[in-house]
Amino acid sequence: MVAAVPSSASEAARKIVGQCDSVPGVGPVKSLLDQESFDQIHLLSDYTPAASNEFASWLDRKVKIHVVAVKNPSDHGALLDIVRPILQGLRRAKDDELAFHLSPGTPAMGAIWILLGKSQFPATLYQTYNGKAWKTEIPFDITTDVLPDLLREPDRYWQHLATRTPQEVSGFESIVGKSEAIKAAVGRAQRAAIHDVPVLILGESGTGKEMFAEAIHKASHRGRQQIVSINCAAISRELLESELFGHVKGAFTGADKNRIGAFEEADGGTLFLDEIGECDLAMQAKLLRALQPPAAEGPCCRIFRPVGAMQDKKVDVRIIAATNRDLTKAIADGAFREDLLYRLSIVTLKLPPLRQRPEDIAQISKTLLIDINVRLKKQGGPSYQDKSISADTIQFMQRYPWPGNVRELSNALVQAAMMADSKTLKPQDIAAAVAEFPSAKNDDLLSLPLGGSFVLESHLLNIQRHFLRRAMLESDGKVTKAAKLLGYKNYQTLSAQLERLGVEFEMQSEAE
Numbered sequence: 001m002v003a004a005v006p007s008s009a010s011e012a013a014r015k016i017v018g019q020c021d022s023v024p025g026v027g028p029v030k031s032l033l034d035q036e037s038f039d040q041i042h043l044l045s046d047y048t049p050a051a052s053n054e055f056a057s058w059l060d061r062k063v064k065i066h067v068v069a070v071k072n073p074s075d076h077g078a079l080l081d082i083v084r085p086i087l088q089g090l091r092r093a094k095d096d097e098l099a100f101h102l103s104p105g106t107p108a109m110g111a112i113w114i115l116l117g118k119s120q121f122p123a124t125l126y127q128t129y130n131g132k133a134w135k136t137e138i139p140f141d142i143t144t145d146v147l148p149d150l151l152r153e154p155d156r157y158w159q160h161l162a163t164r165t166p167q168e169v170s171g172f173e174s175i176v177g178k179s180e181a182i183k184a185a186v187g188r189a190q191r192a193a194i195h196d197v198p199v200l201i202l203g204e205s206g207t208g209k210e211m212f213a214e215a216i217h218k219a220s221h222r223g224r225q226q227i228v229s230i231n232c233a234a235i236s237r238e239l240l241e242s243e244l245f246g247h248v249k250g251a252f253t254g255a256d257k258n259r260i261g262a263f264e265e266a267d268g269g270t271l272f273l274d275e276i277g278e279c280d281l282a283m284q285a286k287l288l289r290a291l292q293p294p295a296a297e298g299p300c301c302r303i304f305r306p307v308g309a310m311q312d313k314k315v316d317v318r319i320i321a322a323t324n325r326d327l328t329k330a331i332a333d334g335a336f337r338e339d340l341l342y343r344l345s346i347v348t349l350k351l352p353p354l355r356q357r358p359e360d361i362a363q364i365s366k367t368l369l370i371d372i373n374v375r376l377k378k379q380g381g382p383s384y385q386d387k388s389i390s391a392d393t394i395q396f397m398q399r400y401p402w403p404g405n406v407r408e409l410s411n412a413l414v415q416a417a418m419m420a421d422s423k424t425l426k427p428q429d430i431a432a433a434v435a436e437f438p439s440a441k442n443d444d445l446l447s448l449p450l451g452g453s454f455v456l457e458s459h460l461l462n463i464q465r466h467f468l469r470r471a472m473l474e475s476d477g478k479v480t481k482a483a484k485l486l487g488y489k490n491y492q493t494l495s496a497q498l499e500r501l502g503v504e505f506e507m508q509s510e511a512e
């Protein structure tokens, strides 16, 4: 239990308690202890240690009372900092219920108890008056009644956050970019970070979903605990259940000892479920069970059963999930459960593809190149010359659509830095690098295995797309020149093909 002693200064504990009640008597804390019993009590006090201890021993000698020193009992932030670790410790150590006493202490203390008791640390709330104590009901649920609306509605605070670059936001420093789109994403992510609710990150491959998940974790109050990542697509269906929930010895062939899973490993911290859209329906049902906290528990209470175990386990884990799949379509196709999406997406964050924020390309490329130079120098020794990027190369890169987003940009820079002859990377170095990616290699294109998902017509369309992109790159975005390179009679034929095949490319004026 966490209780608060009155904050007004006084010399004698007994006198203070008497003063604080509405009628002379034993005071709110003692009133409660006379009627209810608790395993342990945490008593917040701004008295001197001697006065606090005297007060504690007068209250009750049978129960363990921890006196917690508070400097300013009206400072909401300081109070939160003090009580959160205590509550986390209590909850981890025991399954018992928490209780908060609302009557003693300052209005700030009362506000903190109600907020925490109704969200992260579900608790029984007590009040006392005229020497009587009772459990008080406050019929609202912050996580389901208030939070979703609060997070959906843009407010002034959010708009303020959305004006800052990632470098200015604590926890998000490793994310590079200064476009409006990235600032808005960081603002929203930071806002999500401070609430202890599930976040679903959507975005094409390579847009930085994992980076954002890590930043949200770092910026949250769980930041000092672990973030555990599981890629749901990379692990076989059979193993995923055991990876997530653990297993007991003998649960299946090869299970020669008990093993804890990612949920348990992430206890107190965050579990990042990457590529959640790839989980099969059986696994989704199991996840759904773990993601439904019982009504009396906080939003991060997870109950699950390790494979082969006879009993459930309970942990405190925040979930961040990510996918590049269109989950609405997957639901319509019967491949994804709507109730699971609802659980995962209390907050959703959609990351913009790189082609929608070309203004970030210069900063991202320069930052990536610093690391690439260090890495290649280590590998290649003194013979490697540090590379830089010229302004016309940046302009060229801003016109390329980067279907693989920042990951493709990073791969292209590594390849260009390794292969380029001069110290400054030229447009043709980047063009050669992107044209050389494995999917574009002639050998791969011609030796693709037949059968399975192979359809000749769609394969030929991909080959066409590849050559259209290459021509646009080699002609610097000029359609007439690109049309000539492809053997088309005029640029209109090329424009029509680009549109038909959905190849996005920023065209340049022919005069340049």
Ligand SMILES: Nc1ncnc2c1ncn2[C@@H]1O[C@H](COP(=O)(O)OP(=O)(O)OP(=O)(O)O)[C@@H](O)[C@H]1O
Binding pocket: 174, 175, 176, 177, 203, 204, 205, 206, 207, 208, 209, 210, 211, 212, 274, 322, 323, 324, 364, 406, 407, 410
């Ligand atoms: N804004 C950014 N600033 C710096 N690096 C970035 C940024 N966005 C992505 N990256 C880099 O791009 C690569 C891909 O990022 P990440 O793995 O987070 O993407 P993802 O969306 O999770 O990809 P996937 O869907 O394929 O798993 C990483 O190396 C990451 O460091």
